[in-house]
Amino acid sequence: MIGVRDKALGLAFASACALGSAHAAEWRFRVLLDGVAIGEHRFSVTRAEGERQVVTEADFVVKFLGIPVYRYRHQASESWRGDCVTQLAAFTDDDGKVSRVRARAADDGRLDVSVNGASRSLPGCTMTFAYWNPALRQQTLLLNPQSGAPERVRVHRLGDAALDVRGEPVVAQHWRIEGPAAPLDVWYSAQGDWIGLDATVAGGRRLSYRLQ
Template sequence: MTSACTKALWLPLAAACALGSSGAEAAEWRFRVLLDGVAIGEHRFSVTRAEDERQVVSEADFVVKLLGIPVYRYRHRASESWRGDCLMQLATFTDDDGKVSQVRARPGDNGRLDVTVNGASRSLPGCTMTFAYWNPALRQQTRLLNPQSGVEERVQIHRVGDGALDVRGESVVAQHWRIEGPAAPLDVWYSRQGDWIGLDSTVAGGRRLSYRLQ
């Protein structure tokens, strides 16, 4: 990847550039992750698109410390293949403070998606989506596949309004969307152009987990 292309990937509100003459495009998001306002790590996403195909890679690394001593570690790796807005294949590995889970998904019979979680398999309806915050089509979904647990969750997604969000040290006007489901609500933030720039959620103990684009 050229330096000019790399620079384009990190523009505050747009993250896409052409790669070579194939017509492929790539986008990247690098989020600083905070717990109650304290930085604990980062979560990186990359999406490569060629015509109707997308390849997505997600990598997260968190460490929570108490008096300088690590008390919680989280590591997540995911690889996804999409056709249009439909997930075709998925492979994830998660180490949640020593609790390891692996999820696999691939096309099944009759257009369905076969999902395997730690060796146990089941089938889901076709054209399933994960929690793909980078994809605007997410906002029209009523069910999403959790890539860490392999569970299909019923959700309600709606626009809350606009607000101010700190992005790279600057306050920007952001669109506020909320995802409600079986777990605590997720507040997802987008720029006026529709680019994903932040996320907030409540985790164990009522603590606030936040993603901020960097």
């Protein structure tokens, strides 16, 4: 492919650093709706002694003729041991519809989940939609941190393609997550690092994440 780089952008760990026995990585994605920038979604993962701490922040504003017509905010903090979530606290304001999700690993090995006060239990080793974690591709059940709902999914690989990242075309692996909602197309570098996402949202519009 002429003009396509395959450098993996120095790993999709956009700013990775080693701090003694701890390792930190951050992804900052520019979010676009039908090609127009509407905000940013940031993910940071800190790993030490077999545990991960994950912090997520998103802030989108959709405008029409310069007037805000839709606002989305999401914040989440997750604790992981291996590939299993052990604790979650998430807040989402989806244009005025607010949800608060909490989860904690129970003594019996299950994951107790509370959504605006209503509770349910899930299998103990449950993952969220952690696109940064390669183990996501082997999952059949994922926890939605916005709704607190468990979602049955099928993850499979499609053909490789060129993806524009930081103004450069990059050879990208194309994976698709199919579930109860519209499919999610997730993009990874040749080394397997997360670099992008595409989804169809309400009204058939295209939501895209591109690594900054």
